[in-house]
Amino acid sequence: MDSFNAVIQVLDSTIRLSVPLLLACLAGLYSERAGIFDIGLEGKMLVGAFAGASAAAVFHSALIGLGTAVLISVAFALVHGFASITHRGNQIVSGVAINFIAAGSTIILGQAWFSQGGRTPALQPGERFEAIIWPGADAIKDVPVIGPIYAELISGHSILVYFAFAMVPFTWWVLFRTRFGLRMRAVGENPAAVDTAGISVAWLRYRALICTGILTGVAGAYLSMVQNGGFVKDMTAGKGYIALAALIFAKWKPVNAMFACLLFGFLDAASIRLQGSPLPLVGKVPAQLMQALPYVLTVILLAGFIGKAVPPRAGGVPYVKER
Amino acid sequence: MAQAAIELIGINKSFGAVRANRDINLEVARGTIHGIVGENGAGKSTLMSILYGFYQADSGEIRVGGKPVSINTSNDAIALGIGMVHQHFMLVDNFTVLENVILGAENDALLKSSIAKARSELDRLEREYGLEVDPDAVIEELPVGLQQRVEILKALYRGAEILILDEPTGVLTPAEADHLFRILKQLKDQGKTIVLITHKLREIMAITDTVSVMRQGTIVATRVTKETTVGELAELMVGRRVLLRVEKGQSEAGAIRLSVRNLTVKDQRGVTMVDNVSFDVRGGEIVGIAGVAGNGQSELLEAISGIRHAVSGEVMLEGKPIDLTGKADPGELRDRGLAHVPEDRHHVGLVLAFEENENSILGYHDDERYLKGPFLDIDAIMADAKDKIEKYDIRPGNPRLKTANFSGGNQQKIVLAREMEQDPGVLIVGQPTRGVDVGAIEFIHKRLIAMRDQGKAVLVVSVELDEIRSLSDRILVMFAGRVVGERGPDATEGELGLLMAGVERQEAAE
Ligand SMILES: Nc1ncnc2c1ncn2[C@@H]1O[C@H](COP(=O)(O)OP(=O)(O)O)[C@@H](O)[C@H]1O
Ligand SMILES: [Mg+2]
Numbered sequence: 001m002d003s004f005n006a007v008i009q010v011l012d013s014t015i016r017l018s019v020p021l022l023l024a025c026l027a028g029l030y031s032e033r034a035g036i037f038d039i040g041l042e043g044k045m046l047v048g049a050f051a052g053a054s055a056a057a058v059f060h061s062a063l064i065g066l067g068t069a070v071l072i073s074v075a076f077a078l079v080h081g082f083a084s085i086t087h088r089g090n091q092i093v094s095g096v097a098i099n100f101i102a103a104g105s106t107i108i109l110g111q112a113w114f115s116q117g118g119r120t121p122a123l124q125p126g127e128r129f130e131a132i133i134w135p136g137a138d139a140i141k142d143v144p145v146i147g148p149i150y151a152e153l154i155s156g157h158s159i160l161v162y163f164a165f166a167m168v169p170f171t172w173w174v175l176f177r178t179r180f181g182l183r184m185r186a187v188g189e190n191p192a193a194v195d196t197a198g199i200s201v202a203w204l205r206y207r208a209l210i211c212t213g214i215l216t217g218v219a220g221a222y223l224s225m226v227q228n229g230g231f232v233k234d235m236t237a238g239k240g241y242i243a244l245a246a247l248i249f250a251k252w253k254p255v256n257a258m259f260a261c262l263l264f265g266f267l268d269a270a271s272i273r274l275q276g277s278p279l280p281l282v283g284k285v286p287a288q289l290m291q292a293l294p295y296v297l298t299v300i301l302l303a304g305f306i307g308k309a310v311p312p313r314a315g316g317v318p319y320v321k322e323r
Numbered sequence: 324m325a326q327a328a329i330e331l332i333g334i335n336k337s338f339g340a341v342r343a344n345r346d347i348n349l350e351v352a353r354g355t356i357h358g359i360v361g362e363n364g365a366g367k368s369t370l371m372s373i374l375y376g377f378y379q380a381d382s383g384e385i386r387v388g389g390k391p392v393s394i395n396t397s398n399d400a401i402a403l404g405i406g407m408v409h410q411h412f413m414l415v416d417n418f419t420v421l422e423n424v425i426l427g428a429e430n431d432a433l434l435k436s437s438i439a440k441a442r443s444e445l446d447r448l449e450r451e452y453g454l455e456v457d458p459d460a461v462i463e464e465l466p467v468g469l470q471q472r473v474e475i476l477k478a479l480y481r482g483a484e485i486l487i488l489d490e491p492t493g494v495l496t497p498a499e500a501d502h503l504f505r506i507l508k509q510l511k512d513q514g515k516t517i518v519l520i521t522h523k524l525r526e527i528m529a530i531t532d533t534v535s536v537m538r539q540g541t542i543v544a545t546r547v548t549k550e551t552t553v554g555e556l557a558e559l560m561v562g563r564r565v566l567l568r569v570e571k572g573q574s575e576a577g578a579i580r581l582s583v584r585n586l587t588v589k590d591q592r593g594v595t596m597v598d599n600v601s602f603d604v605r606g607g608e609i610v611g612i613a614g615v616a617g618n619g620q621s622e623l624l625e626a627i628s629g630i631r632h633a634v635s636g637e638v639m640l641e642g643k644p645i646d647l648t649g650k651a652d653p654g655e656l657r658d659r660g661l662a663h664v665p666e667d668r669h670h671v672g673l674v675l676a677f678e679e680n681e682n683s684i685l686g687y688h689d690d691e692r693y694l695k696g697p698f699l700d701i702d703a704i705m706a707d708a709k710d711k712i713e714k715y716d717i718r719p720g721n722p723r724l725k726t727a728n729f730s731g732g733n734q735q736k737i738v739l740a741r742e743m744e745q746d747p748g749v750l751i752v753g754q755p756t757r758g759v760d761v762g763a764i765e766f767i768h769k770r771l772i773a774m775r776d777q778g779k780a781v782l783v784v785s786v787e788l789d790e791i792r793s794l795s796d797r798i799l800v801m802f803a804g805r806v807v808g809e810r811g812p813d814a815t816e817g818e819l820g821l822l823m824a825g826v827e828r829q830e831a832a833e
Contacts, residue, residue, distance in 0.1 A: 177435070186426050195397060198400075
């Protein structure tokens with residue numbers, strides 16, 4: 001029974017750890033499907049996390065925090081759009097710039113506003129999103145097998161977790177069942193086809209970037225207002241890049257993206273769980289090695305275990321009609 | 324004359340320093356087919372793209388149905404009943420036919436009803452015009468002829484009353500072109516107005532009512548088709564008398580220099596593109612490979628020149644085998660006397676961002692002539708580039724100029740000069756004159772024949788049947804990856820056209 005509980009616990013933290021990845025991954029999916037590479041997911045998440053925790057602490061409201069996180073993150077997405085769509089700049093450069101600005105400005109502003117070494121004040125109850133306990137969760141908690149699964153895995157997460165997983169089918173539906181999705185996929189493949197069909201390429205891509213900004217904003221809010229009770233500098237810790245890797249791994253498909261993020265989340269959870277405890281055969285493994293595992297796996301997977309991942313054909317290329 | 328469907332008045336358009344259109348005046352009567360002919364780069368596509376709202380004119384006025392209109396986006400043009408089939412198709416390759424048709428013309432925010440409507444509408448158009456195509460097929464899996472059909476369907480689906488077709492027959496077999504023309508006539512009979520851009524004068528004579536000739540951005544003449552001749556149009560196009568066929572003497576075929584046996588090549592998707600092809604090219608002869616684009620010619624060239632792996636087969640260069648598994652790098656083949664002028668000079672033949680002199684030694688830059696110890700010998704390279712510029716009349720004659728700033732014809736000459744001046748034993752050339760102006764075509768053809776007369780083996784692949792017929796001593800026709808026939812230089816166009824369409828092969832199979 002003990003080992004069963006251990007498994008449940010690892011799976012539970014898998015879910016928690018994969019949520020920011022999943023949100024960021026879906027965020028990247030919107031922009032990359034529209035043909036805009038976005039290496040700035042990391043930075044947008046970070047500003048989202050900072051803005052969310054700051055606003056929540058100041059206004060004593062989780063909802064205001066979330067709203068602010070989304071607004072600021074969308075604003076950064078629009079900056080990326082302005083550089084790469086309107087001015088046809090290099091999308092990688094713009095994305096990297098956004099990451100730097102995010103990393104620097106969150107620390108400077110955090111210190112200036114709260115003087116806690118770049119942290120925001122610890123969030124109080126009501127300022128962060130609490131776990132939602134599903135009906136009957138407590139009652140059946142002790143029922144074998146089903147009990148823990150329901151109480152731990154399904155029930156007991158914050159609203160943002162459910163939002164993240166709900167975004168998976170929703171994104172699929174948007175992509176493949178709506179006019180916006182059709183046009184977005186088209187503009188990532190062949191913007192000239194979209195242009196000659198009488199649709200504005202720029203406006204379409206901006207809208208895709210707004211979707212990206214919303215999702216990275218929520219991802220940031222999750223980091224600082226759910227997973228942690230406040231903002232800590234550099235708290236995204238490369239999740240934006242892992243999300244990009246997951247996106248490629250998922251071949252730009254929403255359901256695949258969910259599984260990819262769950263896999264990365266699981267590795268993370270497993271490495272935390274296994275830290276310090278001896279493994280069969282190999283014995284005790286240094287903590288650093290376990291922590292490196294998800295990244296090692298990323299490299300291995302991307303180096304060719306996933307078959308050929310064909311990115312949207314117009315990805316990364318500014319749409320220029322007149323040379 | 325009937326009322327004008329379109330009037331273009333004083334249209335000007337520049338791309339940077341290039342004046343693509345200057346002071347264009349054009350009137351097309353409703354219910355007629357109007358042809359626009361002109362050499363490559365004359366500004367035909369630009370003009371029509373302005374009418375379609377893809378580009379905006381720098382100045383000028385457009386009237387549709389007599390009313391002045393402002394067309395700022397393609398959406399405006401579509402709303403005015405204008406449809407266009409672009410020279411380079413505007414399709415999303417991994418979408419289905421249906422998705423491409425509804426893109427931009429959806430009923431509402433959800434796709435379901437649009438798809439249902441498009442399905443029944445396509446069905447109707449199919450019956451009405453014989454425009455058959457599987458609505459659920461994915462574009463990239465369709466042959467180009469059908470892709471073009473999708474473009475036409477897109478325009479008709481949007482209710483186009485004025486249909487512009489930009490060089491539609493370049494990708495079609497003669498039979499497919501005939502079918503297209505029947506459809507155009509039918510559309511005309513229904514009162515639709517059609518603008519047909521082409522550089523094939525015979526098509527103009529066959530189907531248009533009126534024709535305008537463009538040269539260097541201007542319309543130099545407009546004629547009623549019945550009152551003009553191919554000769555007159557050709558002369559107007561080029562601005563002088565043109566040699567439609569280059570003169571050449573008898574070939575004196577010598578020993579076999581390139582021999583291909585049972586060559587089979589597959590593409591990335593695993594589809595067989597070259598299917599068990601065998602032929603020889605002797606010194607002193609030009610062998611031409613004819614065929615509609617996409618029937619394996621490109622892959623054949625790539626395999627022989629060492630760019631692409633072959634699945635099986637044997638290729639002998641000057642009697643010695645070439646390693647077809649891809650280990651024979653193109654550089655090694657060059658050393659062995661095989662020169663290659665690739666089909667796609669922009670992506671394979673040249674680095675457009677390089678200076679002319681750099682491109683004129685590209686691939687031969689390890690040659691001692693261009694080296695001083697481990698460094699490039701700039702003086703030698705410059706002298707060599709100037710020499711080639713002179714011999715091949717490359718203009719402008721500045722070896723320091725960025726290659727992108729040369730016109731298509733001059734870029735092609737840069738590649739040809741580079742490859743021919745290495746004095747190879749075997750020269751293989753893909754699309755020798757694609758995107759090249761008529762003056763340069765003549766020059767290039769003469770050079771190729773001169774190579775032949777020096778006893779070299781020349782293999783030419785071209786989708787231009789006229790070019791193949793005028794250059795070749797022997798003509799091989801490719802269809803669906805196979806060589807379906809061999810003919811002499813006196814083969815008629817009709818005969819070759821049937822072979823290119825695979826007709827004979829199917830009949831033989833039945
Ligand atoms: N998008 C563009 N940007 C810059 N130059 C262009 C562009 N399109 C065409 N041109 C230039 O304008 C001229 C006319 O081109 P085009 O209209 O395509 O000619 P045609 O269709 O008659 O072959 C050429 O010199 C071409 O290089
Ligand atoms: Mg053109």
